Amino acid sequence: MLRDLPLPLSRKQIASIVESQSAPIALWSGAVSSGKTIASLIAFLIALVAAPDHGLIVVVGRTLQTIERNLIDPLQSKHLFGPLADHVRHTTGSTTATILGRTVHLVGASDARAEGRIRGSTIALAYVDEATLLPHSFWMMLLSRLRVGAESRLLATTNPDGPFHWLRRDFLLRGTEVGLTNWHFTLDDNPSLDPAWVERLKAQYTGMWYRRFILGEWCLAQGAVYDMFDETRHVVDLMPYMRRWTAVGIDYGTTNPFSALLIGQGEDDHLYAVSEYRHDSKTALRQLTDAEYSRGVREWLAAVRRPGEHGAARGVRPEWIFVDPSAASFMTQLWTERVPGIAPAINDVLDGIRSVSVALGSGLLRIHRSCTGLLGELPTYTWDEKAAERGEDKPLKVDDHSADALRYALHSTAHEWRGLIDYEEATGAAA
Template identity: 40%
Template sequence: MSFTWGRFSQKQLDSIRNSTARLNFWEGAVRSGKTIASIVRWLDYIATGPSGDLLMVGKTERTLKRNILDVMEQILGPRLYRYNKGEGEVYVCGRKIYVAGANDERAEGKIRGMTLAGAYGDEVTLWPENFFKMLLSRLSVSGAKFFGTTNPDSPYHWLKVEYLDKTDLDLRSWHFVLEDNPNLDQAYVEALKREYTGLWYKRFILGLWVMAEGAIYDMWDDTLNTFTDADIPPGLKMVARRYISVDYGTQNATVFLDCLDDGDTLWIVNEYYHSGREQGRQKEDAEYADDLLNFAGPERPRFVIADPSAASFKIALRRRGLMVRDAENDVLEGIRMTATMIAKRKLRVNRDRCPHLVKEIAGYVWDAKAAERGEEKPLKQNDHAVDAMRYLVATVVNKYRLHSA
């Protein structure tokens, strides 16, 4: 697939020409033109920068390939681009570049001992801080530079506090908003805006560095996002796909959510909730598996969506003839997708049959102390039903549904 060049905005051109500091960052809204500008600059640096080893990093090697390497391949073509996945390296215009993922604290060991003449980073706010610091210490060739992209995060994030906000570093940054990309179709922009809500709208559409605070699902409406048995559309069960989503606990509560998906709206029609602590009795895997069969009734779900870590419970389900799929478990992305479905009123819950889920949604909040440390996560209390809801959305909803009106 060949690459089609579009127009460049003045900000993009300025960032390409003047990203001459030791540290150079493109940050801001999604689809705002920051990535293609950074890639053009990086390709120029590969050709004109000092000799020595080069490195490219993403949250994972897979996301780096999807977001950056595939674009480079389309620009350059097979004669000038070759990716060796198994070797962790890519050749660009004959020059070898190492590639790596920075998905957890242990990742810094991948680059320890390197001597680098340059590095490119994708989604830098998703990296562990110790990895970034190690990378900077490896940029020891004379004239070495770093080029990185990121979406906004918390104003307390280490990247903003320790680097972007500092005035005494050899650092340049450019802040991008949607208007900085002159190639976006207006219909696409409107569809993109519909995909994000609340915190994510502020960050990914407006390009703001804002805190995650207060209620996570503040767009929830007790009327528009709930229903009763009498509200279920006639014939829904005949046309909808059925899933059961599970948050499994040993000491903590175990939750099953029964869902009907008509391709437009997710209808959570029933819940099962058992807390060993509250009810004074723990259950074994086999008991929970039998409970799920009884909960499902004679008509089996298309598949059961289960917490990836619940290995023994998944075995018990499969022994009973149930299809089981691991839930997509990127917490923040799952919350974002769930928030969008709630805001679009495409996620509805039976308020009579799902009392624990309705109660948890109202009390599901961001961890304020974690936010002050620049971390982003929900407060871990009374969150088992909402976790099962997040698993459901993240596993069965695609981007098209998030874009649609």
């Protein structure tokens, strides 16, 4: 099977593939893009051929969509798997696939309720994508379902998390006791990567994210969330002409502050937090209704001065207005008033923080000095160390309203702006 693969494999990848065939629980962990997924998928295909006929074959990920993107799509790539790709059949949205003639069940496990999807099953072979993102209870239920004696196997991949995460605490550090074998990968273990691309990838991450996703360390989330924020680098008084008014992010609040941030793409292809609208009911001694907030946002956007244009040109129409998804009544108010471009923000907190970190760390994002609410929050936005000791990465929910608005706007449009990063600039700044 290995001879049919078009991509080169490192010695570590080959060793992990061979050694994993005798491991009850095999785990590939380490840096992003380090070759661990390809090695684990090859090991899975070999294990699939040898799996007993009785018992289910399951592939588990956070959602069905992530399974399709992270696993099924690569397996169907002839660039990666050559002629083996012809033997992977799947209809988008289906919860089963046919791989090498075997029926494979695809199980999304985004919360603890997902364990009901495998309860009562007898599983012969399981593959888990991004194990640290699974609920602990689901992982334990999955282990209990591996009931085909010594022939049952579990293969898994993960990027590192905090050092107190249950996967490290209860399994990695007790590997011999629980039958787990782990292979740790770094970027240097992937022989198929272009060195220039590796440098660009390194430029995307700073601080904790660099240690976890580039160095592959299990490190604690502590201190400032945006430890790469530097006023001298990120805060500006002058802005160029905006070729796009990309988005507004809105964090809704009644007793807490209501914050809206306007993001534009300048003619220099940097992103700018151009202007901020903020209402703090505690300071103003008055709460506003949804209709009043809607009017306030519309009047604010109509009054925003457009930089880089002659005269005092004012008024912008952003392509998108991303609203805190829990603020259903406010979104309904905006829709009723036919405000264009309204959509619920993508509210994956950690992924969103990573997107903001990439924008700040690469130097892509700059913030106008008038955004005082955001500039007051970014330096003091910190990780919850008590949560970290429980194995959870969570920021403290204190003074985070403008920071959340920024996260909504940037993460919801990340697929559009990542290509704007100047990696030479980012690499030089990191150095």
